[in-house]
Amino acid sequence: MSHSIRLPAPVSFQAIFGNRTYVLCDDEGQITETHSVSAGLDYPGVGPEHAFLKDTGRAEYVGVTDDEALAAFHQLARTEGILAALESSHAIAQAIKLARDMPVDAIVLCNLSGRGDKDVHTIAAREGITL
Amino acid sequence: MTRLDAAFSRLRASDRKALVPFMTAGDPGLDTTVPVMHALVVAGADVIELGVPFSDPMADGPVIQKASERAIARGAGLTHALESTREFRRHDPDTPVVLMGYLNPVEIIKNIFTSKLHKYVG
Numbered sequence: 457m458s459h460s461i462r463l464p465a466p467v468s469f470q471a472i473f474g475n476r477t478y479v480l481c482d483d484e485g486q487i488t489e490t491h492s493v494s495a496g497l498d499y500p501g502v503g504p505e506h507a508f509l510k511d512t513g514r515a516e517y518v519g520v521t522d523d524e525a526l527a528a529f530h531q532l533a534r535t536e537g538i539l540a541a542l543e544s545s546h547a548i549a550q551a552i553k554l555a556r557d558m559p560v561d562a563i564v565l566c567n568l569s570g571r572g573d574k575d576v577h578t579i580a581a582r583e584g585i586t587l
Numbered sequence: 588m589t590r591l592d593a594a595f596s597r598l599r600a601s602d603r604k605a606l607v608p609f610m611t612a613g614d615p616g617l618d619t620t621v622p623v624m625h626a627l628v629v630a631g632a633d634v635i636e637l638g639v640p641f642s643d644p645m646a647d648g649p650v651i652q653k654a655s656e657r658a659i660a661r662g663a664g665l666t667h668a669l670e671s672t673r674e675f676r677r678h679d680p681d682t683p684v685v686l687m688g689y690l691n692p693v694e695i696i697k698n699i700f701t702s703k704l705h706k707y708v709g
Contacts, residue, residue, distance in 0.1 A: 468698065470691040472643065484664035485695030486642040 460492040462502050463510055463517035472501040478510070493522035493582065494542035494575070520546040526579065528552060529572060541570030542578065590683040594633050606631055609687065611638040611654035612671050613663025620663075620671040628682050639668045639688030646689075665692035 462480055470479045472487060480488050480500040492498040502510075509515035525542060528549035532538050540548055544567070551566040558564065572579075580587050588596075598605050608627050612620050624635055640658035644651060658667075665688065672684050 468691075468695060470694050471689070472691075473645070479691070481642075481691060481695065483695070484666060485692030486659060486664055487691065488642075 460490040460497050460499065461519035462500070463506065469507075475501065475504065477504050477507045478502040493525060493578070494546070496541070496543040496570075497546065518550060520549045524549040526582070529575075529579065533572075538568070539572030539576070540568055541572050542575045544569045545572070590681060591634065591685070593681070594683050598633060605633040607634040607636050607685075608632050609636040609638060609651075611640060611651060611658050612668035613640050613658030613661055614654040615657070617661050617663060617667065620667070621674045624671070624675045624684070625679065628679060632682070634683045634685060636685050636687050637668055637672065639665050639686055639692060641689040641692060644689065665696060 460480070462478060468479060468481050468485070469476070470481060470485065470487075471477075472479045478501070480490060482488050487500050490498050490500050506515070506517070510517055525545040525548075529540055529542065529545040531552065532540050532545070532548055547566055548568070551564050555562070555564050577587065579585075595605065610620075610623055610627065624637070627635055638651060638655065640655045640663045642659060644655045647655065668686060668688070672686070675682075675684065
C-alpha cells in the first residue's frame, strides 16, 4: 500500500471518478490503495486546482510523512495551544522545516486549513493513549 | 476491412443478429481466459467482448465489478487481456475481439509505448 504522497511521487495523468487529474497508480494503470494518517489526504487522486498549479509551475509540492505531520501537530499544540487538523499538520510540518533555513525575522504564511478536534481520537489511538 | 466489418457483413447477408457475449479477462482464472474465449465461439459467439479488469470499475454493475475485483486480485489487467487476445488469435484468426475497459490502463500503455519509442527513434 503506497503512502498518499501524490504530486512529488511518480503519478500519472489519468482519470478518477470521471475527473481527469493526477492519480497514484501502478505499472498497469490500476489505481493503487493508499494510506495516510489523515482521512482527508488518504485518496489516490489530486484535486484539479493542485494539478493545474503543478502544471503551470505556480506551486511546488513536497511529501510529508505521517510521523512528521504528527510531530508538527504536537509541537503546535504545545507551543501555541492550537489543535491543527491532521491534514493541516502536514503543512505545519513543512512550514517548520522551511522556517529553519530562513532569517529570524522572515514571515511565513501557513494555511491552517482545519481544526484538530476531529482527530484527537485518531491520534490518541495511534499513540496508545486512552482518553 | 476489419474482422468486425467482415462479421457484420456475413450476418447481414444471412439476416442474422450478432451474438456478442461479454467476459472479464482473468476471471474465473488467468488460465481460463483463452479456453473460455474459444468455448464462446464454439457456443455461437459472433464477436467477443473482452473486459479489461480495472481497479475502479464504476461504470459497471455489481456483477462485472465483482468479476473485475477477482481478476485484479489475480494480477490480471490490460497486459493479460492483450496477451490472451494474442494467444486466442493463434487458433482463431477470424472472430473479432473487442476490448472493453477504462481510460487509465490505456494511458499507461500509451506512456510506456511513447517512452520506449524514444529508445528506438533516438
